[in-house]
Amino acid sequence: MIAYLGRRLIQSALILFGVSLITFALLYLLPADPVRQIAGRSATPQTVENIRQQLGLDQPFVVQYWHYLTKLISGDLGRSYIQRSEVTELIVSRLPASLLLMVGAILCELLIGLSMGLIAAVKRGTATDQTLMVASFVGVSAPQFVVGLLLLYVFAVRLSWFPIGGYGTWRHLVLPSLTMGILGAGWYARMMRSSMIDVLRQDYVRTARAKGLARSAIIFRHALPNAILPVIAMIGIDIGIFMGGIVVVESVFGWPGIGQLAWQAIQRVDIPIIMGVTLVSAFAIVLGNLLADIIAPFIDPRIKLR
Amino acid sequence: MKKFLASTVAASALALMLGMTSVRAEDAVDPNAKQGGAITITYKDDVATLDPAIGYDWQNWSMIKSLFDGLMDYEPGTTNLKPDLAESYEIAPDGKTFTFKLRHGVKFHNGREMTADDVKYSLDRVTNPKTQSPGAGFFGSIKGYDDVAAGKAEGLSGVTVVDPYTVKFELTRPDATFLHVMAINFAHVVPKEEVEKYGADFGRHPVGTGAFKLTEWTLGQRLVFERNPDYWHKGLPHLDKITFEIGQEPIVALLRLQKGEVDMLGDVIPPAKFQEVMADPEQKARVVEGGQLQTGYVTMNTTMAPFDNVKVRQAVNMAINKARVVQIINNRAVPANQPLPPSMPGYNKDYKGYPYDVAKAKALLAEAGHPDGFETQLFAMNTDPNPRIAQAIQQDLAVIGIKASIQSLAQANVIAAGGDKAGAPMIWSGGMAWIADFPDPSNFYGPILGCAGAVPGGWNWSWYCNKDLDAKAAEADSVVDPAKAGERDKMWSAIYDKVMEDAPWVPIFNEQRFTLKSARMGGADNLYVDPVHIPINYDNVYVKDVQ
Numbered sequence: 001m002i003a004y005l006g007r008r009l010i011q012s013a014l015i016l017f018g019v020s021l022i023t024f025a026l027l028y029l030l031p032a033d034p035v036r037q038i039a040g041r042s043a044t045p046q047t048v049e050n051i052r053q054q055l056g057l058d059q060p061f062v063v064q065y066w067h068y069l070t071k072l073i074s075g076d077l078g079r080s081y082i083q084r085s086e087v088t089e090l091i092v093s094r095l096p097a098s099l100l101l102m103v104g105a106i107l108c109e110l111l112i113g114l115s116m117g118l119i120a121a122v123k124r125g126t127a128t129d130q131t132l133m134v135a136s137f138v139g140v141s142a143p144q145f146v147v148g149l150l151l152l153y154v155f156a157v158r159l160s161w162f163p164i165g166g167y168g169t170w171r172h173l174v175l176p177s178l179t180m181g182i183l184g185a186g187w188y189a190r191m192m193r194s195s196m197i198d199v200l201r202q203d204y205v206r207t208a209r210a211k212g213l214a215r216s217a218i219i220f221r222h223a224l225p226n227a228i229l230p231v232i233a234m235i236g237i238d239i240g241i242f243m244g245g246i247v248v249v250e251s252v253f254g255w256p257g258i259g260q261l262a263w264q265a266i267q268r269v270d271i272p273i274i275m276g277v278t279l280v281s282a283f284a285i286v287l288g289n290l291l292a293d294i295i296a297p298f299i300d301p302r303i304k305l306r
Numbered sequence: 307m308k309k310f311l312a313s314t315v316a317a318s319a320l321a322l323m324l325g326m327t328s329v330r331a332e333d334a335v336d337p338n339a340k341q342g343g344a345i346t347i348t349y350k351d352d353v354a355t356l357d358p359a360i361g362y363d364w365q366n367w368s369m370i371k372s373l374f375d376g377l378m379d380y381e382p383g384t385t386n387l388k389p390d391l392a393e394s395y396e397i398a399p400d401g402k403t404f405t406f407k408l409r410h411g412v413k414f415h416n417g418r419e420m421t422a423d424d425v426k427y428s429l430d431r432v433t434n435p436k437t438q439s440p441g442a443g444f445f446g447s448i449k450g451y452d453d454v455a456a457g458k459a460e461g462l463s464g465v466t467v468v469d470p471y472t473v474k475f476e477l478t479r480p481d482a483t484f485l486h487v488m489a490i491n492f493a494h495v496v497p498k499e500e501v502e503k504y505g506a507d508f509g510r511h512p513v514g515t516g517a518f519k520l521t522e523w524t525l526g527q528r529l530v531f532e533r534n535p536d537y538w539h540k541g542l543p544h545l546d547k548i549t550f551e552i553g554q555e556p557i558v559a560l561l562r563l564q565k566g567e568v569d570m571l572g573d574v575i576p577p578a579k580f581q582e583v584m585a586d587p588e589q590k591a592r593v594v595e596g597g598q599l600q601t602g603y604v605t606m607n608t609t610m611a612p613f614d615n616v617k618v619r620q621a622v623n624m625a626i627n628k629a630r631v632v633q634i635i636n637n638r639a640v641p642a643n644q645p646l647p648p649s650m651p652g653y654n655k656d657y658k659g660y661p662y663d664v665a666k667a668k669a670l671l672a673e674a675g676h677p678d679g680f681e682t683q684l685f686a687m688n689t690d691p692n693p694r695i696a697q698a699i700q701q702d703l704a705v706i707g708i709k710a711s712i713q714s715l716a717q718a719n720v721i722a723a724g725g726d727k728a729g730a731p732m733i734w735s736g737g738m739a740w741i742a743d744f745p746d747p748s749n750f751y752g753p754i755l756g757c758a759g760a761v762p763g764g765w766n767w768s769w770y771c772n773k774d775l776d777a778k779a780a781e782a783d784s785v786v787d788p789a790k791a792g793e794r795d796k797m798w799s800a801i802y803d804k805v806m807e808d809a810p811w812v813p814i815f816n817e818q819r820f821t822l823k824s825a826r827m828g829g830a831d832n833l834y835v836d837p838v839h840i841p842i843n844y845d846n847v848y849v850k851d852v853q
Contacts, residue, residue, distance in 0.1 A: 030719075033718070036763060045763065045764070046443070083352065090525060094526050165554060
């Protein structure tokens, strides 16, 4: 177990190093000059060169990357080109909002997805099953931008049940969580359905049924706990999909998280912020996967760590 | 009010003739304005920094003007210069020395009195390369600038503190735009002790002499400005509090305004909703329309064949149906025929421009040796409505045989292509179009049409460089005497007429600004489309529902 953990930690560190190198190289190769963005349209060539020097952007790639890396190891993500604030501070101030949205979204997708999958499996082959599966397919394929605006229009503008975007109370959290959750719910519904169908085919379920146990007892006491475990183990992997979604959803709902920060930084070639958010997201994804793998054997004894 | 202004102007003109001294009269304050109340304004993008030496965005431009002051400013809602922190100024007859007398008793938000030392410190700071100010180049005419910019000196030798209330500027050349430069945000006065206390984070902890103070800044969410009770300009500001909510998508912000949760959209009315808003009489009545010091244009790279032939460039000028382009953006602009926008001094009302004439365009192309047209590329920014505008231009060009393929790219990439001599044959400037830094005709020349801008990484994307015109521009800018402003404007008109003869650009349109406000907002319409305090003059607007 410890050897496994050590190996995985080294792997994770290597992945993060790779992500930082590739992202840095891509941003370096971008056919856009960040200094021109900082200097603005009225700057003289001298001003532009001065800024380039001050930021060390006149150095060769290797030197720039080395500077970045050495600072990164001491936990310094640098200063934003445009906002001129510490990137760490910008990210830390926005991280709670993104984490809150993540918790909300995971609750939504589990609640919706698992119940849909369960019902579909139990009613396998019926019209209900088919309707639910079509719905899950729509959930998976609907663009989040559209879903978000649609929910906003119906529930916030028309019905006034929730505020129109913003951040602060639990009521602000519902619609963005739902928007994020609908995508994941589709996946969970499909996984839950097949997992449940597998379990319902097992011998012990047949035995329970032969014993004359009530249908609800079979489903909820015997089948569900076994079917749900492998599905739950997917949450770690889910973080990757989640990180992709927050950029869009946070922008639509004016949610002050790191996705919105990234979106604004990308538009303005604010490289330190893009790097910082990418690394933090990569870290979250790597961590999520690692945790999922470590927890898996506890949930499902058939899995062994090697 | 009008009469009052006229008399002020006449008085200062007279004073100028006598000894070229201008003394300000107290500004009038709107007698209908009510004191108090709080408003909420939304913005899509984050506020980057409130450091006047650095901030250069749509969002923070007017915010900085409300937190800080400069020696000069403009009459609210207009482009008329007036002394601000300065009480009066004097221009030496050679146009190279400007002496400003400061008002007494002006206090920074930290309670300390502002003096001439602060003015000098602020200018030394903004020109110091370590500050990384995008506006450093505006101060190029001050003596000693080159040494400071090169890192050879710590301060500008041309700025002298005569006494605590007098500061003298010596220039290396007569500069007619210098009073405008003293009004630009980059020249606003900052207190040294606060800058040193916060260092690189001063932009997050701004302390100025302005009408409002920053009392809260929750990153990525909101900024709160509260009234500065010690503001030197008695009677201003009218509002007690302004809350800026940021990170709000314009469509969402519009919905909130319609529900009464928001008083003003800091960004433009979202294009998808524009017609809906304008079709509703109740909402339309709350829309304020105003001109902008902006021109959208197509550049043609004059160093690249076939655009090195003036006839080809003139043909393109005649081939584009500007009225149709304006329709694409819901008539939120007026067709343009010259580089300067109509509200800019020096705009030539009598200039007719190139007519939309396909037959003539074809004939010119044939004369230039391209009877069957040619293939080229048109670069444009990839955000709506720019690709649609580029397509309209593409279709117009196809009619005279020019097959332009559209390169729709992110803003930074288009800027990079334009700054590369072999990068882009044609560029539609939308989304990056030139908005004046200050209301002076020279502002549309140097960086975008002059030789100085035709350098790698520059903004003169047509790479047009006419040395003769550069000399004429320098001559016009040496006419410093405000009494000769009319003459100087004429000189500039002639320069732009000549530019149009050489046709490095196709001026397409001048955008109009439409601001939507809530029913409770009061104050003259021009405050909501202020040409300088962009987008809104926060100091002078008020709410009608306070007691």
